[in-house]
Amino acid sequence: MPSSPDDPPALAFSTDNCTVGRSMTILGERWTFVVLREVFNGIRRFEDIRRHTGIPRQVLTNRLALLVEHDILRRTPYQPAGARQRHEYRLTPKGLDLYPIMVAVAQWGDRYLADPDGPPVEFVHRDCGTPAGPVMECAAGHRIADPRDVVPVPGPGARLLGDHS
Template sequence: MTQTTARPAALDWSIDTCTIERAMEILGEKSTIVVLREVFNGVRRFADMREHSGVPRQVLANRLALLVECGVLRREPYQEPGARVRHEYRLTEKGLDLYPVLVAVKAWGDRYLAEPEGPPLTMVHRECGTEVRAELRCVDGHAVDAYREIAPRPGPGARRR
């Protein structure tokens, strides 16, 4: 017996304006997420990032340049006594808006990839000290507990193929 499946409705829509694809053009390299991890954790200087992350020098320079060019990070000058001016990297508002992405990636890693003793990092709310986690809610405020409850639909920028 052969089973036929309905043609997915997504095939009727163009992906030319896909914002997921556009975001991944910026964030899609492993080293980019690692660089963001460093900056979110307060490691802002090139040499410190290089030492702590293990990202090769040229790759790190390229990722930082891309993140600055895209407005995710900004460069701020600093100078140690007797040394030349250098730059450290700070998150912009656009960069800070990636925090839920990193929290969600960390949660997935904690669930499936952590060592038996647990994850190496916890993220807590500064004010109360309890753990922070990413959560999905619809615009009306309902928590989405089962991801299969989510249905993709064409948005206002969708274009038919």
């Protein structure tokens, strides 16, 4: 398809190696962030997650397997007295890196989707108890208040359409 002078510059680049698309193949299914929410909240055992969320058993099994496969969660054995060994799910460093995203999604929901009474959960700094949230800042340390002040530019992995090198 020919390009027009009015086309956004991003149309010239391939999306074959898009990290947003790749991330969403792992995180984009409805129940995935619900499972992560439970683990972030300290609910780590299969039956507890299932009971607390109502996720169908097979869906939960699949989501947990996907998160383990991608090293977001790890299975850790435990054995209740008199019972067989089971596993609970713990965050890996890769999984813990998703926490600011979880907080950002929750805060967006709090702003636009919360009940009139307010949000069901607040995120606070453990040391001082004041509200905490994700912050955008550049590598030079400048805090960015307006999202429009951040612009996408081609990165080192960017490829022009048709470039297969």
